[in-house]
Amino acid sequence: MMKKTLMTAAVLAASFSGQAMAEGTLNIVKERGVVQCGVTTGLAGFSNPDEKGQWAGLDVDVCRAVAAATLGDATKVKFIPLTAKERFTALQSGEIDILSRNTTWTQTRDTQLGLNFAGVNYYDGQGFMVSKKLGVKSAKELDGAAFCIQAGTTTELNLADYFRMNGMSYSPVVFDTSDQTVKGFEAGRCDAITSDQSQLYALRIKLVDPEAAMVLPEVISKEPLGPVVRQGDDEWFNVVKWTHNAMLNAEEMGVTSANTDEMLKSANPNVRRLLGLEGPKGTGLNLNDDWAYQIIKQVGNYGEVFDRNVGKDSPLQVSRGINALWSDGGLQYAPPMR
């Protein structure tokens, strides 16, 4: 009985994935008229509901941009909050079209789970936050310091590796939740907090006096975060990949949501290709010719999105750092649109 049920289920699953591949996510999205997007259940700056219940954040804007490109309307997104454990199943089963949920790009995930990472919208990494009173400018000066760490994360292992490599010593102080970690830091139980840098900025705001603490520039692990799609649907993969690329290229060329219409008159051939006036336009992606125009007009370029959600226009005040454009010394680099 059990065996039969499992077999039926397997056959059903197989027939479904075959069918999804045959039809193509892009066509399904266009028919449905809405992009289904998996996000976190709340992570400051990346995806969180605001006071009005509207989703906001860096990861959220990836999905809005894809909706603008495919449907011409950035509001046509259905956000589905997912926990870390459910996220890949939700994508594999077709419950969502894109997973934009603070997901680190690793070899296993890319190769064994049947997923494709369509770019990196945030280069994260484990960093340190110290009290300004300490007068420390670099992590190298933290020999012998006490660190507040959240239990059950990989941060502790990374920290141990880093200190062993540099021949320094440290003492860990372990807490259960991020709130407790902050309280421990404030109470002087430790000299520094270590966590993913994007999270350190959120922790910093939770301090009674955020100005008294600073995030050090060093990063001791690689956490490239990006949107994920199902493997085997190259058309949709391309759409998500080039949505991100268009936002990067727009920033590089100075096209913003405010000046898109003016830029339509620009003589710069790169800008004209970006906005779909010449060049490859929407063919190849099976999108309207103005797909990139709609992204920039409705959502903005990468710099705007970054500043609005985590950067200088948000309370988090994350510096661009390695997320700056390659032309400004960062890692964000997009292939040309031609």
Added chain:
Amino acid sequence: MKYELQPMLPAPSSTTGLLGWLKRNLFSNVKNSIATLLIGYFLITLLGPALQWAFIDSDWFGDSPAACTSGGACWAFITNRMDQFMYGFYPETGYWRINATLFLFAAAVTWMVIEKTPYKGYVAFFTLFIYPIIGFYLLYGGSFGLEVVDTHKWGGLSLTLVLAVIGIVAAMPFGILLALGRRSEMPIVKAFSVIYIEFWRGVPLITVLFMASVMLPLFVSEEITFDKLLRALIGIILFQSAYMAEVIRGGLQAIPKGQYEAADALGLTYWKSMLLIIMPQALKLMIPGIVNTFIALFKDTSLVLIIGLFDILAIVQSANSDTDWLGYSTEGYIFVAFVFWIFCFGMSRYSQNLEKRLKTGY
């Protein structure tokens, strides 16, 4: 010799009034006095700052954290988002639909709870069979000109109530059937009931929810995809009916054998004897047990946060991640605890009242 009764003297002042009460209960001997003083000291040193934080130094209203200047609790975080905590992401124009659903339910329940209201049978029929249909169309829409509101927009306290009420109401009949099945003399019915009950009691609710949200979608095609909320609800009902069955079986076993034999002697069929003789007595006996499982379920509903449904606890947690309002998690958790306490305490009081009224002392 003349005998005359002396006028009655009042009781010694040390045994009456406030002073007497204090002396009797708090300072009756040296050890008790020391204990009273110590506990009193701790209460004052602990409660004082807590009250100061929660009430005296607190800010209750405001649009941003800037409004919280008094240094104590920032209840503005709660009041500012009260709508979201109550209604989730439901569109604001549709709040009346949730209110109407809850009001109808509250009215029907109140009608049945109050002792001397007529037509209780009709109201019960309405609540059990007609109300769910009305409630579904009010909340979900899609008919009578009401706009469809997808379940992924439901959240907050209203979602908690939907999960708890449907879980409680639907698990009851299944629980009764399973309990009867387990005591049945028909081998297959009995075996099925025992296996069902032991299986669902043997797995934690969190596993059931995970199974429903992570495994199930892999087995079915997208066209017949179940709604996530529906999957969670089915999981909760399956789980809860097993627990309910065991509580009810406890009640059935407490009924003296003579009652069963009397029912048989009257020539009643099985269902009639159950319906008219056994169940009314058994259900009365089981009130504390049933309410206990209700309260446990009500609190268990917050487990749905691990499958990404925004019940009241999850929605407060996600509000904590709003970059404009970082750092008010203490206020959030206290608020959630208070809401849960209100509901659970209410249920508990009602069950005590019900026990008294039904006079279960035989």
